[in-house]
Structures are given as structure tokens and as C-alpha cells.
Amino acid sequence: MKKKIVLVVFLISSLIIPGWSQSKRGEAENKVHDESIRREQTNTDNIIKSYLARIKLEPDSYSNYTKLGEAYIQKARETGDTAYYDKAEEALKRALELYPDSYATVVFLGQVSSSKHDFKSALDYAEKAVKLKPEDSYAYGILGDAYIELGDYDEAEKAYEKMLSLSPGFYSYSRLSYIKELRGDTEGAVQAMQKAIDHGSKQRLPEENMAWAYYILGEMYFNQGELEKAEDQYQASLRNYENYYYALAGLGKVKAGQKRYKEAIDLYNKAIAIVPLPLFISSLGEIYEKIGNMKEAKKQYELVEYIGLLSEVNKVIYNRELALFYADRDVKLDKALDLANTELKAKNDIYSYDTLAWVYYKRNQLQEAIDASQKSLSLGTKDAKLYFHAGMIYYKLEDMDKARDHLNQALSINPYFHVLYSDVAEKTLKEIENKISSAKRD
Numbered sequence: 001m002k003k004k005i006v007l008v009v010f011l012i013s014s015l016i017i018p019g020w021s022q023s024k025r026g027e028a029e030n031k032v033h034d035e036s037i038r039r040e041q042t043n044t045d046n047i048i049k050s051y052l053a054r055i056k057l058e059p060d061s062y063s064n065y066t067k068l069g070e071a072y073i074q075k076a077r078e079t080g081d082t083a084y085y086d087k088a089e090e091a092l093k094r095a096l097e098l099y100p101d102s103y104a105t106v107v108f109l110g111q112v113s114s115s116k117h118d119f120k121s122a123l124d125y126a127e128k129a130v131k132l133k134p135e136d137s138y139a140y141g142i143l144g145d146a147y148i149e150l151g152d153y154d155e156a157e158k159a160y161e162k163m164l165s166l167s168p169g170f171y172s173y174s175r176l177s178y179i180k181e182l183r184g185d186t187e188g189a190v191q192a193m194q195k196a197i198d199h200g201s202k203q204r205l206p207e208e209n210m211a212w213a214y215y216i217l218g219e220m221y222f223n224q225g226e227l228e229k230a231e232d233q234y235q236a237s238l239r240n241y242e243n244y245y246y247a248l249a250g251l252g253k254v255k256a257g258q259k260r261y262k263e264a265i266d267l268y269n270k271a272i273a274i275v276p277l278p279l280f281i282s283s284l285g286e287i288y289e290k291i292g293n294m295k296e297a298k299k300q301y302e303l304v305e306y307i308g309l310l311s312e313v314n315k316v317i318y319n320r321e322l323a324l325f326y327a328d329r330d331v332k333l334d335k336a337l338d339l340a341n342t343e344l345k346a347k348n349d350i351y352s353y354d355t356l357a358w359v360y361y362k363r364n365q366l367q368e369a370i371d372a373s374q375k376s377l378s379l380g381t382k383d384a385k386l387y388f389h390a391g392m393i394y395y396k397l398e399d400m401d402k403a404r405d406h407l408n409q410a411l412s413i414n415p416y417f418h419v420l421y422s423d424v425a426e427k428t429l430k431e432i433e434n435k436i437s438s439a440k441r442d
Contacts, residue, residue, distance in 0.1 A: 281307070
């Protein structure tokens with residue numbers, strides 16, 4: 001699961017490497033992608049230019065700064081360049097200086113804070129927004145998003161329910177979908193996301209927003225092991241927003257699950273050529289590892305760490321990804337523990353506990369690992385990786401019954417959950433059965 005259904009998607013570093021490719025053929029593909037992306041983003045670029053020009057004419061207009069900040073947020077979503085969040089924050093703070101009680105400005109600052117993983121500030125802005133305009137639904141969405149990331153799920157649910165009661169639409173249903181997914185109601189989550197898409201279509205939301213919604217629905221189906229339904233939604237995402245990099249990577253996961261590895265590699269390379277997210281690159285490396293091309297896998301793995309530590313923003317928003325990356329490869333486990341603990345302080349949520357559990361497991365601190373793992377499963381979230389991690393911890397603790405139950409649960413939820421670990425789960429289950437059989441004979 002682990003793709004957050006919050007309005008602001010957490011995206012890549014302030015340095016996007018132009019023309020990054022794996023081959024001459026990749027360079028040609030990049031040029032095609034770059035041209036397509038330029039066409040898609042022209043409208044947002046024009047909006048930014050327009051408000052920059054207006055600010056020169058009206059330097060004391062808080063509204064111009066607020067609209068500029070909003071445009072920078074949209075630009076960050078489209079390009080994956082987190083530098084635009086910094087620009088948005090600068091513009092919005094200037095707007096707030098000019099008019100401290102601007103509701104829209106406060107709401108957008110809450111979004112920017114969330115995108116930079118400053119969730120306590122996001123909560124502060126959201127609470128201020130609710131006080132400024134308690135009858136407006138959107139503030140409750142930002143409030144719920146902050147609570148989600150801080151691990152206060154009951155308060156998040158209350159905020160989302162309030163939002164839904166005030167305005168049943170795209171933004172409220174997409175958030176309702178996520179809380180349902182976290183609580184293990186996968187059918188309810190899908191239904192709520194479909195309602196969000198229906199409302200979004202009627203509202204004629206920006207193409208990127210709709211592409212995101214279809215992508216999230218695709219993720220839900222993939223997480224349930226329904227590859228064909230997932231593929232349909234990823235394709236719908238691409239029809240709404242050509243070359244949407246998350247949808248391309250989603251299709252890459254589907255092809256990997258179908259053992260069509262060459263197609264998976266091509267799709268991940270296309271996504272990476274647009275925005276080189278660490279998650280995409282590590283997934284590509286794992287596919288190369290799966291097919292035995294360790295030279296290419298190693299090349300991808302080296303890039304993951306490079307990007308994750310590229311800027312100060314990246315050092316914050318990719319703590320979890322890097323901690324898991326190190327743990328998966330049994331390297332830099334002291335650093336992985338530091339990153340996991342830092343993440344837990346910022347985001348006291350179930351995925352932070354899962355990350356900590358996996359790092360402890362790799363460090364052979366098994367009691368700490370199982371304590372953290374139990375917290376990660378506390379909501380009943382149907383995420384195969386959570387159960388896989390728990391199963392492997394129990395296996396190392398030699399609790400074969402619980403290990404078998406959790407690994408079976410992982411594969412039952414999604415037998416394609418990971419290109420490498422799905423096989424590990426199956427292999428470990430066979431080992432467990434052999435050990436249980438041997439114990440019975442003895």
C-alpha cells in the first residue's frame with residue numbers, strides 16, 4: 001500500500017537531472033518525454049509568469065502571492081521538483097505577512113508543510129484555518145492529513161467525517177478512502193475512491209489531479225493482488241495525464257507481477273527518465289536482481305542513496321525509504337536505525353513502526369522488532385508487506401505458528417506484493433512446514 005492518499009504527493013529533489021537515461025535509446029525517449037511534459041505544464045508555467053508580473057505591479061497584494069504559491073504547489077505536483085515547494089512557501093509567507101487572516105493562504109501553507117514532512121506545522125496551520133473558516137470543508141481535510149501522518153487516526157477520521165458532511169466531493173471522498181484502507185476496509189476504500197473520481201470528473205478538476213486519483217485506485221487493486229484491474233486504472237491515469245510517472249511505475253509493478261520483466265524495466269526507465277524517485281530506482285534495481293543482472297542492479301542501488309541524500313529536503317522526506325533500502329540490503333544498519341527513529345519522531349504512524357521493526361529485525365534486535373511490528377498492524381491494515389515483515393520476525397524468533405500465519409496472510413492479501421520478497425515468503429513457508437513436520441516426527 002504505502003502510497004499516501006493525501007492531497008499533496010511527496011515528490012523528488014530540488015535537482016532533477018535532465019536527460020538522465022540508461023542508454024542512447026533512453027536518451028531519445030527522454031527527449032520525447034521532455035517535450036510532452038513541457039506541453040502539459042505550459043498552463044501552470046503561464047499562471048506562474050502571470051502572477052510574478054502582477055506582483056511587480058502590485059507588490060502589496062496578498063492575493064497575488066497566494067495565487068503564486070498555489071501555482072508553485074501545482075508545479076511541484078506536475079514535475080516532482082520539491083524546489084517549487086520552497087518557492088510556494090516563500091510566496092505564501094509573504095502573503096500571510098500582508099494579510100495574517102487569509103484562509104486560503106493558511107490552507108496552502110498547511111499543504112506545503114505536509115509536503116516537506118513538517119507535520120506539526122501542518123497541524124498548526126490546519127487548526128488556524130478551521131478557526132478562520134469553520135464552515136469550509138477543505139480546512140478539515142488538511143487537518144485530517146496532518147493527524148494521519150502524526151498517527152492520530154481517530155482524530156483524522158473525525159476531521160474527514162466533518163469534511164464529508166460539509167462537502168461530499170472529490171477531496172473528501174479520496175480522504176475517506178484512505179482512512180478506510182488503513183482500517184482494513186478495502187472494499188469501502190475502493191468504493192469511496194470511485195466516488196471521488198466521479199465527483200472529480202463532474203467538477204472538471206485538473207488533469208494531473210484526476211490522473212493521481214486513477215493511479216491511487218490502481219494502487220488499491222494492486223495491493224489486493226488484482227493485476228488486471230490495477231492495470232486498467234493505471235492506463236486510465238495515463239489517458240488523463242500523458243506520461244504520469246507514478247502510473248508508469250504502477251504499470252511496471254504489474255508487469256513485474258506478471259513476470260514480464262523486460263516490459264517492467266522499460267516502464268520503470270520511462271518513469272525514472274521523467275522523475276527519478278528513489279522508490280522507482282530501487283524497484284528497477286530489484287527487477288534486475290530478480291533476473292540475475294546484478295551489475296545493473298548495483299548501478300540502480302547506488303543511485304538510490306545518491307538521490308535520497310541529494311538535498312536537505314530529501315534528507316527529510318526520504319528517511320523511511322532510505323532506512324528500508326539499507327535494511328533490505330543489510331548495509332549501514334546503524335544509519336538505518338537513526339533514520340527510522342527520526343522518521344518515527346516526525347511521523348508517528350503505522351508505517352514508521354513497520355520501518356523500525358524491519359530495521360530492528362535486520363539488526364537482530366528481535367524483541368524490539370516484534371514490539372514495533374505489532375504497532376504497525378494495530379489498525380488491521382491489509383498490507384502484505386506489513387505481514388511479511390511480521391512473519392519474518394516471528395520466524396527468526398522461532399515462533400513457527402505465528403510466522404506461518406503472518407506469511408500466509410501476506411500472500412493471501414497480495415501474492416505479487418514484491419518482486420523479491422514474495423518468493424522469500426513462499427520459500428520460508430516451505431521451510432516452516434518442513435520444520436513443523438520434522439518436529440512432529442521427533
